[in-house]
Amino acid sequence: MKYLDEFRDPVAARVLVDQIKRRATRTWTIMEVCGGQTHSIIRNGIDQLLGDAVEFIHGPGCPVCVTPLEMIDRALEIASRDNVIFCSFGDMLRVPGSKQDLFSVRARGGDVRIVYSPLDATQIAADNPDKDVVFFGVGFETTAPANAMSVVHAKRLGLENFYLLVSHVLVPPAMTAILSSPTNRVQGFLGAGHVCTVMGTSEYGPLVEKFGVPIVVSGFEPLDLLEGVRQLVDLLEDGKVELRNAYPRAVSDAGNVVAQQTLDDVFVVTDRPWRGIGMIPKSGWTLSPRYAEFDAEKKFGVGHMQVQESAECHSGEVLQGLMKPNECPAFGTSCTPRSPLGATMVSSEGACAAYYQFRRLGVTDLSAANA
Ligand code: SF4
Structure with a gap:
């Protein structure tokens, strides 16, 4: 398939792997920010192919994983109410709240619907004027x-029964928090290509300058990731601190200006708590006053809800790159995709799920992984 198979070529991958291994004089510690990149690295065994040249630590770029527990409980509270149709992408339905998940609410008769676009939810609102329809707006700059x-x-349709439960977070403040931490081990970042497709690359230059850490924007297929790593290892070996774009077929410096204008119109930046990490200043979006009437938290009065995380789950350490998923005592025993203790074991982009799905099975070969 064009644009996929050509970026999964095992022969070309081997050339890049050899180049990186020849160039590396030591083990470089690299964080891939995005959970999609984590899955591709683990699925294709890229970390194992690179051996001692690179240690990957897996960043907090899985939107489902970093959605705070209290936000899941707010969603569950709203979805449990009569007269509500609660709409979400499918990956949020099995994320555990403090006592249940959205599937349990649906099993008990709640009207919880999986949609494939938030515009499906506005259509449901238009078709059901006697119901309140809520869409769970989770994710990074991409969604x-x-x-x-x-x-x-x-607003254009004049809908008075549509609401957005907003839990949007931003990548650059999370990178700032990681780099500012006294436990930080990151020497270079693979930037998330899809985030930069929307936002451009201008937010990353100041991070490179402030923290003296190179960033290479990368895509998601094996060759995209290996090319990003190759450029990053070159920069690290040469002692250069630069921002580079290794994903030019999708990312431009300016990004998607029309999308940015819409974001500026609808959202304002706010402090946000990250599941397993805690509060990060100015790290998310909430609805701007112009669109306040669509705010589900205000409509349903759930903004005050707070809950404690399970002490058994170490997803905070996993999301900050301080622990590998298989080092968690609960990994594969009391925590599995069927009975997850944390969101990182549920999400299709979660690091714990990636290790459970691929590393347990010992998939290390590019062609086998993509078969
Ligand atoms: S394996 Fe389970 S309990 Fe451990 S960090 Fe991952 S999600 Fe949490």
Whole structure:
């Protein structure tokens, strides 16, 4: 398939692996920010192929994983109410709240629906004027433009029964928090290509300058990741601190300006708690006053809900790169995808799920992984 198979070529991958291993004079500690990149690295055994040249630590870029527990409980509270149709992407339904998940709410008769676009939820609102329809707006800069459009669309249609439960977070403040931590081990970042497709690369230059850490924006297929690592290892070996774009077929410096204008119109930056990490200043979006009437937290009065994380789950350490998933005592025993203790074991982008799905089975070969 064009744009996929050509970036999964095992022969070309081997050439890049050899180049990286020849160039590396030591083990470089690299964080891939995005959970999609984590899955591709583990699925294709890229970390194992690179041996001692690179240690990957897996960043907090899985939106489902960093959605705070209290936000899941707020969603569960709203979804349990009569007269509500609660809409979400499918990956949120099995994420455990403090006592249950959205599947349990649906099993007990709640009207919880999986949709494939937030605009499906606005259509459901238009078709059901006697119901309150809520869309669970979770994610990074990648999913935010479509969620913002749903609110713009609802306003244009004059819908008075559509609400957005907003839990949007931003990548650069999370990278700042990691680099500012006294426990930080990151020497170079693979930037998340899809985030930069929307936002461009301008937010990353100041991080490179402030922290003296190179960043290479990378894609998601094996060759994209290996090319990103190759450029990053070159920079690290040469002692250069630069921002580079190794994903030019999707990322431009300016990004998607129309999407950015919509985001500026609909959202304002706010402090956000990250599941397993804690509060990060100015690390998320909430609805701007212009669209306050669509705010589900205000409509349903759930903004005050707070809960404690399970002490058994170490996803905070996993999300900060301080622990590998298989080092968690609960990994594969009391925590599995069927009975997850934390969101990182549920999400299709979660590091614990990636290790459970691929590393347990010992998949290390590119062609086998993609068969
Ligand atoms: S294996 Fe389970 S309990 Fe351990 S960090 Fe991952 S999600 Fe949490």
